[in-house]
Amino acid sequence: MTDPYYLTTPIYYVNARPHLGHAYTTIMADVACRFNAMRRRETFLLTGTDEHGDKIMKAAAAEGISPKAYADRISGVFRELWPALNIRYSRFIRTTDEGHKQVVRYLLTRIHDAGDIYFSEYEGLYCFGCERFYGERELVDGKCPDHETVPEKIKESNYFFRMGKYQQWLIDHIHANPDFIRPESYRNEILSFLKEPLEDLCISRPKSRLDWGITLPFDDRYVTYVWFDALANYISAIGYPDGEEFKKFWPVAQHLTAKDIIKPHGIYWPIMLKAAGIPVYTHLNVHGFWKIDQSKMSKSLGNVVSPLAMKDVYGLDAFRYFLCREMTFGLDASFSEDALVDRINADLANDIGNLFSRVLAMAIKYGDGTVPAGDPALLPQSELDLRELAGRTVSEYEKQMTEFHTSKALAAVWEFIGAMNRFVDYSAPWVLAKDASRKKALDAVLYTLLEGLRVIAGLVSPVMPDTAGIMARHLGLSSGDEKSAAFDLESLKIWGKLPPGTPLLPPVSLFPRVEKKTPHPAEPEKKPAETVPQISPEIDFDLFLKTDLRVGTVLTAEKIPKSKKLLRLTVDIGETRTIVAGIAERYAPEALVGKQVVIAANLKPVKLMGVESHGMVLAAVTDQQTSVVTVDREVAPGTRLR
Numbered sequence: 001m002t003d004p005y006y007l008t009t010p011i012y013y014v015n016a017r018p019h020l021g022h023a024y025t026t027i028m029a030d031v032a033c034r035f036n037a038m039r040r041r042e043t044f045l046l047t048g049t050d051e052h053g054d055k056i057m058k059a060a061a062a063e064g065i066s067p068k069a070y071a072d073r074i075s076g077v078f079r080e081l082w083p084a085l086n087i088r089y090s091r092f093i094r095t096t097d098e099g100h101k102q103v104v105r106y107l108l109t110r111i112h113d114a115g116d117i118y119f120s121e122y123e124g125l126y127c128f129g130c131e132r133f134y135g136e137r138e139l140v141d142g143k144c145p146d147h148e149t150v151p152e153k154i155k156e157s158n159y160f161f162r163m164g165k166y167q168q169w170l171i172d173h174i175h176a177n178p179d180f181i182r183p184e185s186y187r188n189e190i191l192s193f194l195k196e197p198l199e200d201l202c203i204s205r206p207k208s209r210l211d212w213g214i215t216l217p218f219d220d221r222y223v224t225y226v227w228f229d230a231l232a233n234y235i236s237a238i239g240y241p242d243g244e245e246f247k248k249f250w251p252v253a254q255h256l257t258a259k260d261i262i263k264p265h266g267i268y269w270p271i272m273l274k275a276a277g278i279p280v281y282t283h284l285n286v287h288g289f290w291k292i293d294q295s296k297m298s299k300s301l302g303n304v305v306s307p308l309a310m311k312d313v314y315g316l317d318a319f320r321y322f323l324c325r326e327m328t329f330g331l332d333a334s335f336s337e338d339a340l341v342d343r344i345n346a347d348l349a350n351d352i353g354n355l356f357s358r359v360l361a362m363a364i365k366y367g368d369g370t371v372p373a374g375d376p377a378l379l380p381q382s383e384l385d386l387r388e389l390a391g392r393t394v395s396e397y398e399k400q401m402t403e404f405h406t407s408k409a410l411a412a413v414w415e416f417i418g419a420m421n422r423f424v425d426y427s428a429p430w431v432l433a434k435d436a437s438r439k440k441a442l443d444a445v446l447y448t449l450l451e452g453l454r455v456i457a458g459l460v461s462p463v464m465p466d467t468a469g470i471m472a473r474h475l476g477l478s479s480g481d482e483k484s485a486a487f488d489l490e491s492l493k494i495w496g497k498l499p500p501g502t503p504l505l506p507p508v509s510l511f512p513r514v515e516k517k518t519p520h521p522a523e524p525e526k527k528p529a530e531t532v533p534q535i536s537p538e539i540d541f542d543l544f545l546k547t548d549l550r551v552g553t554v555l556t557a558e559k560i561p562k563s564k565k566l567l568r569l570t571v572d573i574g575e576t577r578t579i580v581a582g583i584a585e586r587y588a589p590e591a592l593v594g595k596q597v598v599i600a601a602n603l604k605p606v607k608l609m610g611v612e613s614h615g616m617v618l619a620a621v622t623d624q625q626t627s628v629v630t631v632d633r634e635v636a637p638g639t640r641l642r
């Protein structure tokens with residue numbers, strides 16, 4: 001049995017290179033398909049490029065190349081970008097594909113034969129920028145509202161599509177299917193367009209003016225209007241009229257677009273389908289615009305101002321998370337580097353990253369390196385019922401994701417993450433671990449936390465697939481691949497799917513904190529003293545107090561590639577710090593995880609072997625020995641020394 005899910009992005013016009021808006025639409029489409037794959041649906045994600053029309057011809061001419069060569073190049077840029085954003089499309093269609101052109105000609109023939117395309121002389125005001133005629137009342141001060149230029153009066157014989165004939169049908173269809181266009185504000189926008197009589201659509205361009213297009217099947221002096229050509233990609237790509245994929249996927253078709261193109265998608269396209277005798281799509285999902293706040297961009301990056309470049313600086317999953325979390329679906333949102341960094345530090349490094357490291361570190365330290373068997377009856381009394389909360393979180397998440405409300409879905413997940421962090425503090429496994437008689441309670445707490453992490457890994461997987469894979473792998477869920485229990489929504493609804501005895505892997509830092517300050521230039525490593533050094537000159541107590549020494553718990557430790565001496569640690573000092581320590585020759589990384597150490601916390605960050613170290617681990621160092629300073633009983637991370 002197959003439960004198909006078909007989603008399209010618009011095909012992007014190749015007159016410009018990809019920007020944040022294209023990336024957002026396509027990432028959202030990928031997230032929706034990954035989510036539906038988690039619901040065991042057979043998904044098909046279509047994207048591609050729109051390559052005909054006047055603007056492409058002009059752009060090519062400006063470079064002295066053919067329109068096809070120009071389109072090949074820009075289309076290639078789009079096609080290569082999507083895998084770099086971890087987007088898995090099923091088909092990349094180009095309107096210059098031969099199969100697509102055939103479908104457009106077939107569609108035109110059908111509508112023409114049915115009598116809904118007629119030939120007529122027309123005199124009107126034409127904007128070459130928009131490639132369309134304007135009615136007087138659509139102009140602003142006599143100018144094109146988009147280009148602010150005065151349209152030219154031209155007289156032409158052209159082919160027209162009788163859209164007006166289907167106006168009432170469309171109004172009725174929208175009323176009968178309240179979520180045909182969503183969110184609701186865009187449905188209302190379309191209904192308000194439809195209050196005015198719908199003019200017939202000019203669907204041809206004479207070749208004397210434009211020959212970069214699909215020739216009309218019934219008159220070879222004309223090419224097809226670019227929108228009529230482009231919209232047909234949604235059916236040509238899946239084998240209309242009688243391909244198997246068309247039969248399977250078209251009945252569940254959904255489109256995703258930005259708000260500037262709702263008129264072609266919400267009016268022309270359903271009427272074209274209706275006139276051709278094809279059932280209309282099920283949903284048009286519409287999102288708002290990203291406003292780029294230049295004043296809050298690039299503080300730490302010198303001159304990089306492209307939002308897309310942020311994925312290389314801060315990591316792809318963080319970038320995808322930011323887009324899905326920051327924009328409320330349907331509304332506009334602001335993009336700035338500051339906001340991105342704030343989300344990384346608060347939501348990712350602090351909330352999910354810390355939770356993951358703390359829980360795994362404790363599970364390994366206090367257990368035998370595997371998932372313990374946990375009897376929920378032995379959990380300490382608490383207001384927090386994580387099992388019950390997980391169930392509610394998954395339902396809310398599913399409801400919101402179905403309607404593209406990724407921001408609300410992630411907010412629900414982060415509420416659960418917050419509850420998990422509170423549960424760690426409340427249940428204090430480090431206290432339970434000191435009392436052998438409470439071993440079962442400790443195991444129950446650790447099992448609850450590990451199982452909660454499994455649910456979180458699954459819920460974040462459509463948005464942050466790489467992170468979810470790492471989490472699943474460290475939780476011992478097969479190899480962390482997409483067949484594992486973390487990636488099936490049904491299995492997330494059932495508490496207790498994490499099998500006791502599963503081997504755990506030591507924690508890693510999922511999202512290092514980003515410091516907003518300019519990095520300090522690298523300092524050479526200090527050489528250990530050769531003999532017992534002389535006592536330094538006396539200082540005042542006040543000066544001593546300026547050194548902020550804190551107790552920190554080591555969450556993760558790993559070797560820095562190509563360095564003999566350096567370890568990269570993440571240390572919880574109330575906040576998570578990345579600290580590079582020159583102790584690799586004396587300490588195995590795993591020996592440090594869970595250890596409490598003393599950190600000089602207010603040293604300026606330095607970069608060592610490409611890693612920014614924010615703080616220093618205190619150690620007793622001689623030529624023969626390196627001994628990390630620790631405290632003789634466990635204290636809360638972040639406790640100050642004096």
Ligand SMILES: [Zn+2]
Nearest residue numbers: 127130144147
């Ligand atoms: Zn215009």
